[in-house]
Amino acid sequence: MEQFFQPIKLSLVVSISALMIVSVIGLLCAWLMEKKQFKGKVILDTVLLLPIVLPPTVIGFLLIMLFGNNSVVGQIIQFLFDTTVMFTVGAAIIAAVIVALPLMYQTTRTGISLVDQHVEDAARVDGASELDVFRLITFPLIRKSFFTGITLAFARALGEFGATLMFAGNIPGKTQTIPTAIYVAIESNQMQLAWAWVVTIIVVSYGMLLIIRKSA
Template identity: 70%
Template sequence: MMEAFLQPIKLSLFVSLLALIIVSVLGISIAWVMTKIHFRGKLWLDTVLLLPIVLPPTVIGFLLIIGFGRNGFLGILLDTLFDTSIIFTIWAAVLAAVVVAFPLMYQSVRTGMLQIDRNIEDAARVDGANEWEVFRQITLPLSKNSLITGITLSFARALGEFGATIMFAGNIPGKTQTIPTAIYVAFESNQMGLAWAWVLSIILVSFVMLLFLRKSA
């Protein structure tokens, strides 16, 4: 019984933390490119990157199924190269979490980088620093608060993801059932005690994560 209760919590933490790592790498990298390089179509690309913020999660889930389904280009590619499909697997839950959480990380870090005084970075370059050193020693430290905000929002979004996850990854106990989907099933089956236990667990995890990040700011 206890293992059945803990399984969605463990799964949610795994999905959220892995998604956070992925969106952190992608968000910081792409935000840096978008703030440093000017090219035609940049506004269009920026809009596409932010689109998951305003799209309903069910639409995101639908598009993921279309793309990674048996007849989708990416689905066919995975089947051809690795003889596998990620739909209704833990990796589908991770991908869904990445898609919905990425814009929050990207927008937060991009905003922080745009606020940096370019003269500081230019001074470092004049002193002989290469682009990697400028990024690591100047850009990232000066974007710390925005980065923490992005981490907080992205983790919370990944942890609470429901719509895209239940469509793309399903709700398979012990395999793809996360806390939000477990709460939904418990509520639908009138298991209010169990639903409350999972609700309190996700509140506790979110509170601890938020407290840790705020103390680090």
């Protein structure tokens, strides 16, 4: 039973952790890109959306080059914290964040772009701070887009395979998520076990979709 439940537990930890991160970063980036003008805006927008069109293996390779043991960042982390990023749960979370962030960002930004600027300006004239404008006007108006982004981001993080396999590996009990576990089960002809994980990921995704739809 432990063989069955371990990838499920890890997938939930990874996808929920990634979801919390991309919810904050995606919302902040969407608001910044839609409301502010600054140099390099087009470049930043392209970088944020790039993971959508890049193959997962390319993302995994880039993460290895950035955080790998021989990279500058990887060596700094190893020096400061006496640990490595690759082949850890943290690596799986980073991979999930990278592939899920564009969905959260683009969906939320679309919602912000549809907010009537005159309503926000009227609140500012009445003395509302930027935080109050966002909290009382902007966010309620983009709530549906925000929760749609959460749904897409969670599903993408839960189903991530290629980048996770390259960057975090497929270590049973340590970094093996449901998608990588399904791959191994099929390779070893354990079709019943593979089916059990497939049904599990469908049920979890469907349940998450229902919860978020009701919240929105």
